[in-house]
Structures are given as C-alpha cells and as structure tokens.
Amino acid sequence: MRMNKLRADVQALLYLLPFLVIYILFTIWPMIKGVNMTFYKWTLIRKMKYVGWDNYSRMIHDNEMWSAIWHSVIFVVLTTPTMVILAIALAMIANRKSRLQRLYRSVFFLPSVLSVAVASFLGLFVFQPYTGLVNSVLHLVRLLPENSEIFWLNETNLSWIAIALITLWWTVGFNFILYLSAMQDIPDEIYEAARLDGANDRQIFFRITFPYLNPITKTITMLQIIASFKVFMQIYIITGGGPLDKTRPIIQLIYQTGFKKNDLGYAATMSYMLFAILLVLSIFQYWLNNRKGANA
C-alpha cells in the first residue's frame, strides 16, 4: 500500500519533470540569482562590483523610487473601486432578460481581446489634442470653446483620468464575466421569495445580490490590486510616465534603471521592494479569505 503511494508520487514527479525543469531554470533560479544581484553594481556586460547593502540604502533615500511607488498606489486607488463598481453594473445589465443580452455580453467583453498596445494606441488617439475623439466631441457639443483644447495627456490629473478610463474600458471585460457567472449562480427562488415579500429593487440588490457576490468581490478586488500594482505598458505607451515623470509607475522606473541606465543591480533591488509589497498584499488576501466564516 505504502509502496504504491510512493510509486504514484515518483510517477507524478516524472510527469511533472519537464515543467519543473523549465520552471526552476527560468523562474526560481532567476529569483535566487536576483537577490545576489542586489548586492552588486551590475551592468549589462557583467562588469560587477560588490557594493554590500549600498543599493538598499540608496533605495531608502531615493525620492524617485518612492514617488514611483506612490504613482502605482494612485493607479491602484483609481482603478480598483471603479473596476468593481463598473464590472457589477455591466454584469447587472447583461444579466437582465432582454433580447439584447447576447449583444451586451459580447460588447462588454470585446475590449479585453485587444492587446495592450492596441488598447493604448486607441486611447492615445481618443485623448490627443486638436484631432482626438474626446476633444472633438466636446467641441461639437460646444462644451469646449472653439479655440481652446484640453491637454489630457499633458496635465498630471487629466493624464491619470485618461489612463484610468482606458484601463477600465480595456480590462473590465474579464471581471464582468466573473460577476456575470456569479450572478447566474444565485438561485432564482430567492428573488421570487423576496418579490413575494414585497422587496423593492434596491433592497433586492443590497440584501441579496451584493451579499451573494461577496466572495467573488473579494477575489476580484485582490486580483485587481495586484494587477494594478504591476501596471506598466499602457502608461508607458500613453504618457511615457509623463508629464514630468508624474505618472511613472514603479515597473517603468525599474525598467529604465535596468535597461536604459544599465544599472541592473539597483533595478533588481527595486524589484524586490515591489515583490515585498505584493507579498504583503497577498498574505493579507490569504488571511482575509481564510478567516473564520469568511465564506459564510
């Protein structure tokens, strides 16, 4: 019996081996090697110098790093709650019995199939001055005087709005699908009973739908926070981190430090800072989900 179990384990390991080798070689080993790199001044061609904890003390005093982290936090704060609300709203619309149900589902999900570059360039065209869609429409309805322009991508606050809107439009589809399937799992009898008892729409939403969606909301929130923290491409394409680096997220700073400034050691150090932040968030999520009665 015991031998059998052992054999099964060995067999399983054998099947896993091809994956494990690659996983260890390209994921685990670089992670370990990365720690080593943080103690060196390390350029692209491995001109290395041991610098001890220098990279770490430099990081603590590096205003650029802290502001880049702050920008990532701003992005998380801007996109997470709005994402949840928007996804629920869209799911509610698509879950209603209507002849357009299919249309809604495909339309809401469609942007998600775009690649980040396509979505970002569309955003760029929509928000650019003089010829962009947003400004043109504002001119058309005369909300914006003819001779003035809104420079969406040149003012810090407006850039954040533009980036957040593009990101929401592009990524909401996935969360929308998650909510939609969760909503379809809610038994119809409960709604029927509520209606019989005379509950109105608001009561039904806040007393039935929303509580039932609670577990998936938690998951989506956490996934969204982590994904938003790792934001890079759309900001890089749309504003390039500007104006004046005021929308530059931490990943962009790491990328620039490593591959533009040729300073891989310091870039690795900052990567571990980001890793630490994400680790804390993940532990928090784990704790949240495994609390007693978390899923009640």
Next chain:
Amino acid sequence: MNKRLSLAATSLLSISLLLSACGGNNAGNANNGTASNESANNSGSSNAGTNAADNADAGNASAGSDEKVSLNFWTLFDGGDGANMQTLVDEFNKSHPNIQVKNTKLVWGEYYTKLITAVGNGNGPDVGISHTSRLPDLIDQGVVTEVDDVAEVAGVDWSSYNQNLLNATIVDGKHYAAPIDTHPFIMFYNKKLLKDAGLLGEDGKPVMEQSADGFMKFLDTLKAKLPAKVTPFALSNSNDDPYRLWWALYSQQGGNDIVSDDLKSAAVDKEKGAKAAGYIQKLYTGGYIKKNDPDFYKNFQSGTAAIMMTGVWATGTWEATKGLEFGAMPIPKIFDQEATWGDSHTIILPVTKSEDPAKRKAAMIFADWVASNGQIWAKAGHIPSKPSVLENADYKAMPYRSDYASVASTVKFSKPSTKNWQIRDNASFKILNEVWANKLDPAAAMDKLQDGVQKVLNE
C-alpha cells in the same frame, strides 16, 4: 430600432475580427521577417559562393595575393537610411572582391543593448555603428577598440575628414572611430507659406535678420500674415528637438557643454543657459509654436506650418512628400556665433575574441570607403564627413544638401562623457520640458539642471 442595433453589433463584431486579423497578421509578418532574413542570409551565402567562384577565376590572374576576408557588420538603420547603407555595402562588396561585408540590421531602440551584451559574450560583430555621443560610454564598457594602428595599416588619411567631426571621435588623444556623417539640427521652411507672408526673398531664401529680435520679428510676421490655422513654427513641446534648439542657442553664446572639462562635475553656464531657455520659452508662450502639438512632423509635412526645426534626416522625408515646397538652412544665428546641435554616425571596430589583424584591416578599409562615398549616404539628408565628397558631382546634383553642408564645421558636440545620454534623458530633457510647459522659470531651471547633471555624474 432592432435592425440598427443588430447592424451595430455586426459591425462591432467585424471590427473585432479585423482587429484580431491584424494581430494575426503581425505574427505572420514577424514570421515573414525571419523567413526573409533567412532567405537573405541564404542569398548572401550563395552570393559569397559565386563571388568566391569569381574570385577563383580572378585568383588565377592575380596569383591570389590576398586571402578573402568576410566581415560581420551590425547597423541600426532602417527606412531610407537602411536602404542607403545596404547600397553602400553592396557597392563595396562589388568593388572589393577580397572583402565581403554582411550587413545585419538591428532595431535602433535595442541596438546598443544588443551590441554591448553581444560583445560582452564574445559574439559581437567585426564592424559596427556608434553615435559619436555614445562612443565614450562604449569605450568605458570595453566594447570598442582604438583604431590608430589599424588605420595606419589600412592607409587611412585622417586629414581627409572634417576635423570638427573627427575631433569629436578622439578620446584621450586616440582615434576610436571613423565618422561617416554628421546629422545636425537645422531649419526647414515652407516656401509657399513664406511667400504668402512676404518673407521669401528672390533667391528663394527667407528674409530674416539673423538676430534674437530678427527671428522673433520673422515669427511675428508669419503669425500676423498667415491664416490662424497655420502654425508659424512646428516644434515638439518636449524632449529632443527643443533640447537641441536650447543646446544650439546655449552654444551660440559660447556655452561649452554642461559638464566640466575633466567630466567629473556639472558645469552649467547659468546665465547663458537661462538666456537660451528664456528665449525658447517665449516661442511657446507667445503662441508661435502650437501648444502640445501631437504630430509636429505631420504639421510641417502637410503644409500647415511655416517653419520647422529638426535633424537633417527629415530632408529625405520632405523630398518624398508630394506638393511640399520647402527649403533647408542652418539654424539662424540668434546669438553671437553660429552653432547648432549635432551628432555623427561613426563606424567602430568592436572588441572581438580573435582580434584578427586581417579582419581589422579590412574593416578599417571598409569604414574609410564608406566615408569617402558619402554621396550615397547623403541621400537621406546627412552631411558627409569628408569635405572632398561635398565636391562630388552626385552630391552636388542633389538639391537642399549644399544649403546646409557648411553646418558640419559649426556643430557643437558634447564632451566625451560616458554619461552623455543619461544626462540628456534624466536631467536636461526633464528640466527643460518644465520650462517649455511654462511651469519653471528659466533661471531656476538652470539651478535644477546643475544639480540634476551632478546627480547623474555621481551615480
């Protein structure tokens, strides 16, 4: 109602199909790219084969004095530049049966990273390209070799080069590269619009007094006389081009780079820097330059901007634009002396494992030959690095180029700091961008620039 919606749905779906088709195409293109590369390689080797055959024939006659050398050449050119370089390589291979150069085109954005890592691994090319401003960094990283000895063997006459361009490639008294061009920052103007504003002379050149007030008055007239839709001066609102203009005006006052001669500390001449920055700031705030113009190239190209300043590489683009009547000239002398921003493409001999003398000699012969045949290279707009080429009939036959060829001697290069590009990207661009956006006063900007450059140098 429903019909319309379903129509909308169908069109949306077809758009999404189109988009995904685009994605598919891209992947297809990538594949095609590698495929064509491979075929290019194949044809290259088959070429080499026929050449070798030719060679064998010729060898009988010349008793095979030299062994055949093949060189791996890495370039960062695409578009017109890429085609012109390929022409040069092909011509060279034809006229030098004993040396065969294989041109590998890399993407410009990744070129230096790839070059540095490849040389570091011992897989670098025999010949490569570097910008003059990048040379010091490549030398410091141990990527480039000095070429004095091999230049002598190859019979390179350094005095045949424009000395201003050549001197910028000499570091610590040693030659590290053969410059093949300079691509300075110059001014272009739309002849039709200037004529409408009454500012085009009989000779087809702008009527403008070359001074700070004169240029401002010129722009004033353009703004007043031309329709409101026309931009007097098409210029980017951030990064490269306005920085180059600042560098030009700073140098016109005698400003000598923003790092000290020993390259260890920041040395911003604040008075001159602030004067230059203040002048350019006025161009933005005075409404001569279109605010946050998303596409300043297109603005000039479509004939809706009267003047424009950018690198000479735009010449080829404007030439290919139908219906654009334009002229080219050096940046006006706004302050005391003529000067502009510029950089050069140079041919370098990267560090290789074998350091084969025959290959190095062949590479140097190739580099000097490319510089001597600058009339082909000048098609894209660059100014050839050898004054003799300026007298070449083919060069003279090309319009526009001669109007700005003199600039080669007034280009103010940056000092050979290993941090040139970092200073530019992480200090100059950022701080000056704030000035252009009218968020920072020019004098305060110079204090910030001094600190910013020092910070980059300390890192």
